[in-house]
Amino acid sequence: MRVSEQLRQAVLEANLALAREGLARLTWGNVSALDRDSGLVVIKPSGVAYDRLKAEDLTVVALDGRTVEGRLRPSSDLPSHLELYRAWPQIGAVVHTHSVYATMFAQACRPIPCLGTTHADHFYGPVPVTRELTAVEIADRYEAHIGTCIVECFASHGLDPLRMPAVLAAMHGPFAWGSDASEAVHNAVALEATAQLALGTLQLAPEKQPIPACLHDKHFLRKHGAKAYYGQR
Amino acid sequence: MRVSEQLRQAVLEANLALAREGLARLTWGNVSALDRDSGLVVIKPSGVAYDRLKAEDLTVVALDGRTVEGRLRPSSDLPSHLELYRAWPQIGAVVHTHSVYATMFAQACRPIPCLGTTHADHFYGPVPVTRELTAVEIADRYEAHIGTCIVECFASHGLDPLRMPAVLAAMHGPFAWGSDASEAVHNAVALEATAQLALGTLQLAPEKQPIPACLHDKHFLRKHGAKAYYGQR
Amino acid sequence: MRVSEQLRQAVLEANLALAREGLARLTWGNVSALDRDSGLVVIKPSGVAYDRLKAEDLTVVALDGRTVEGRLRPSSDLPSHLELYRAWPQIGAVVHTHSVYATMFAQACRPIPCLGTTHADHFYGPVPVTRELTAVEIADRYEAHIGTCIVECFASHGLDPLRMPAVLAAMHGPFAWGSDASEAVHNAVALEATAQLALGTLQLAPEKQPIPACLHDKHFLRKHGAKAYYGQR
Amino acid sequence: MRVSEQLRQAVLEANLALAREGLARLTWGNVSALDRDSGLVVIKPSGVAYDRLKAEDLTVVALDGRTVEGRLRPSSDLPSHLELYRAWPQIGAVVHTHSVYATMFAQACRPIPCLGTTHADHFYGPVPVTRELTAVEIADRYEAHIGTCIVECFASHGLDPLRMPAVLAAMHGPFAWGSDASEAVHNAVALEATAQLALGTLQLAPEKQPIPACLHDKHFLRKHGAKAYYGQR
Numbered sequence: 001m002r003v004s005e006q007l008r009q010a011v012l013e014a015n016l017a018l019a020r021e022g023l024a025r026l027t028w029g030n031v032s033a034l035d036r037d038s039g040l041v042v043i044k045p046s047g048v049a050y051d052r053l054k055a056e057d058l059t060v061v062a063l064d065g066r067t068v069e070g071r072l073r074p075s076s077d078l079p080s081h082l083e084l085y086r087a088w089p090q091i092g093a094v095v096h097t098h099s100v101y102a103t104m105f106a107q108a109c110r111p112i113p114c115l116g117t118t119h120a121d122h123f124y125g126p127v128p129v130t131r132e133l134t135a136v137e138i139a140d141r142y143e144a145h146i147g148t149c150i151v152e153c154f155a156s157h158g159l160d161p162l163r164m165p166a167v168l169a170a171m172h173g174p175f176a177w178g179s180d181a182s183e184a185v186h187n188a189v190a191l192e193a194t195a196q197l198a199l200g201t202l203q204l205a206p207e208k209q210p211i212p213a214c215l216h217d218k219h220f221l222r223k224h225g226a227k228a229y230y231g232q233r
Numbered sequence: 234m235r236v237s238e239q240l241r242q243a244v245l246e247a248n249l250a251l252a253r254e255g256l257a258r259l260t261w262g263n264v265s266a267l268d269r270d271s272g273l274v275v276i277k278p279s280g281v282a283y284d285r286l287k288a289e290d291l292t293v294v295a296l297d298g299r300t301v302e303g304r305l306r307p308s309s310d311l312p313s314h315l316e317l318y319r320a321w322p323q324i325g326a327v328v329h330t331h332s333v334y335a336t337m338f339a340q341a342c343r344p345i346p347c348l349g350t351t352h353a354d355h356f357y358g359p360v361p362v363t364r365e366l367t368a369v370e371i372a373d374r375y376e377a378h379i380g381t382c383i384v385e386c387f388a389s390h391g392l393d394p395l396r397m398p399a400v401l402a403a404m405h406g407p408f409a410w411g412s413d414a415s416e417a418v419h420n421a422v423a424l425e426a427t428a429q430l431a432l433g434t435l436q437l438a439p440e441k442q443p444i445p446a447c448l449h450d451k452h453f454l455r456k457h458g459a460k461a462y463y464g465q466r
Numbered sequence: 467m468r469v470s471e472q473l474r475q476a477v478l479e480a481n482l483a484l485a486r487e488g489l490a491r492l493t494w495g496n497v498s499a500l501d502r503d504s505g506l507v508v509i510k511p512s513g514v515a516y517d518r519l520k521a522e523d524l525t526v527v528a529l530d531g532r533t534v535e536g537r538l539r540p541s542s543d544l545p546s547h548l549e550l551y552r553a554w555p556q557i558g559a560v561v562h563t564h565s566v567y568a569t570m571f572a573q574a575c576r577p578i579p580c581l582g583t584t585h586a587d588h589f590y591g592p593v594p595v596t597r598e599l600t601a602v603e604i605a606d607r608y609e610a611h612i613g614t615c616i617v618e619c620f621a622s623h624g625l626d627p628l629r630m631p632a633v634l635a636a637m638h639g640p641f642a643w644g645s646d647a648s649e650a651v652h653n654a655v656a657l658e659a660t661a662q663l664a665l666g667t668l669q670l671a672p673e674k675q676p677i678p679a680c681l682h683d684k685h686f687l688r689k690h691g692a693k694a695y696y697g698q699r
Numbered sequence: 700m701r702v703s704e705q706l707r708q709a710v711l712e713a714n715l716a717l718a719r720e721g722l723a724r725l726t727w728g729n730v731s732a733l734d735r736d737s738g739l740v741v742i743k744p745s746g747v748a749y750d751r752l753k754a755e756d757l758t759v760v761a762l763d764g765r766t767v768e769g770r771l772r773p774s775s776d777l778p779s780h781l782e783l784y785r786a787w788p789q790i791g792a793v794v795h796t797h798s799v800y801a802t803m804f805a806q807a808c809r810p811i812p813c814l815g816t817t818h819a820d821h822f823y824g825p826v827p828v829t830r831e832l833t834a835v836e837i838a839d840r841y842e843a844h845i846g847t848c849i850v851e852c853f854a855s856h857g858l859d860p861l862r863m864p865a866v867l868a869a870m871h872g873p874f875a876w877g878s879d880a881s882e883a884v885h886n887a888v889a890l891e892a893t894a895q896l897a898l899g900t901l902q903l904a905p906e907k908q909p910i911p912a913c914l915h916d917k918h919f920l921r922k923h924g925a926k927a928y929y930g931q932r
Binding site: 582584664 | 724725726727744745746747772775797799800802803804805806807808809831832834837838841870871872898901902
Binding site for chain 1: 910
């Protein structure tokens, strides 16, 4: 069984978009996408620079982590991606970066409060931060535990990953996802912009409260609800 | 009745300028322009990326909002634009963005004080913030109420939209306008620069007072008054 | 009498460098240079965008302000430039911008303290801020008074314009200068970098004191003193 | 004895990378590399702009500072580089810049605390700041004393230069190094990103403590330890 050339191209393009959109310096970011039919995941290889990355360099793995295709090691963050795919059948792609502003919030262990409509257009509620991992979780299968910790965070807060398509891994950086690779990158860009706006807003008004629920709902639902009217049909 | 090819090109160019000038990421910004003779408005379609936008993609609508030309939905912000055109006969183009620094002030619900001559060259007084919309205004015809709320803000403050060609929609982001699309974008760029300067100035001098009225007048009037002497005749 | 084609090209190149180095948005910045033999000044025309500027667009004026060559109005800041040329025989070019970080300090009316060697490499002591202009000075011959106010500032502080090749015009923005147009732009770039570093340093250490005089001297003099050894002979 | 063309090209490319990665404006940055076999160091010439730099402009010097090849003066920072090569046999290249965020910390005389995994991936512990130089050290052989002061700092803190491949020279700016020129630039880029993230984190959480030692170890060792599994074999 093989992944389609189309999926491979989409994952390549999404990884290149990380560099182009300013979300990743050097090799610090990766995108994967899942083909639900075959259960195969295409992901960036570890430590390869974006300007040299080609479609044939991408690694293909099964959901249990076995490499199926490719001569390069997959991204070391692969186990985190796999935990999200296994827990959430509704997602088809995952992005991890150390993008500047989202990472500042992750390092500060502060959720990003919803301070404006740019946030509300994309994220339903404050973007959460995971709890700290234990020493045991760090020592063994660290990257898998990052993923399970994200899943646990969403379960404990009752969050729907399609309404909150991003999280801040504490002291680390953001993950985002979506139904496909392009949407996952879009959400990672929106997260970074949202974090930058929030930082400046808090500098101008340190005690600023989140926007009213009715405004938050309005913006999220005009883009994502059953009666969405943003964009083209 | 049709809009001229020239107006269509001007609106295309103005929308592309938003991306080029760093005012808009993804699809977050739009420019419209009005042909006062025909009463037709040309506006960016909703959710289309700047790098794929073509003149024939632009949507043409009447001032009552009916689509006259174009196969794509107009920007969802169209009703806000239309309220401004209906209230202010002196304007010919409207820009809406989520540009970074202006949006920080909008989210903080702080007017931008006039702290220097860059501000005074373009905006006569502090750039105002609209009041919060009510739950009723948000629930029904939300985007139109953003527009009426801007008009109400200017009426209550006795502001002339040509002397204050921008506003901050509370918890949302900036609108700017002008006699034509190019001037409206120019004002949106000036607003963003002004907001960035103000943020840094307030970090260096949190209690800084606005510049004296005589300096403010001098700068605004040398560019915009009856005896303006800035630029070419 | 005419200016050399070489001077004209140098002024064109210097004006284009303002945009390329990120010191000027839209039309907010200008460079002039003086030919001391003929007493003629070449300067950017007012309100012309950098991407359309050509050598033949530049305006040539005498030191008394009369236009000698060119069909376009000179920059409205010309009288400020002329005051500096008249007061300081040692300079050959002047730059005025609203570059972001230097303008923040100008708007805050705070001198830029010497907090590191980047500053000391270029500016001998804190970069001063001019006093506020009086209402009378603003009302009549405003731009000339900006220049005289700079000259007064340097006289009262006993500053040598070649050892302190920049100033912050209060509530306005920076001026820089040098022996020729290229050096003046170099100083404007150094000023902007210095201001950005100072802003961040003050955020990290609000009470930080200037660097010791011996370190300041060392850096300035290895580049500018009689025994300078930086760069090529 | 001559250096290989390959080393010369690597040093050229590394110097150009400083400008391309946004670490150096004007001429403010330099990279050198050492050929341990011949004991020859290739370094950028002093005060030459990156966009005009060619392989044949590079200067070749012996470890005692004598120029061996090249018609241009070496970077004035050469004596600092040489001290590091002489003290640390394990390094093969040195970078010095005034990159924005790292220089802010250097000017503030604050070590960069390890606030997240981006830091931990590259630097084992807080990035140290050197002590202030004495007036005597500044007066005579200043640049050499910068180097000896860095070596002293590492000795007194018991730091391994391969596990902490960067330092902040107090009131000055960063130095970074590595086994070759490419790795040294990589570390300089990582340092700048780390400093930017730390500044924002401290703005959001001024009292933020360093990440736990077990997380710090995990990240550093998965990239640099004996059992490293990041990147390709």
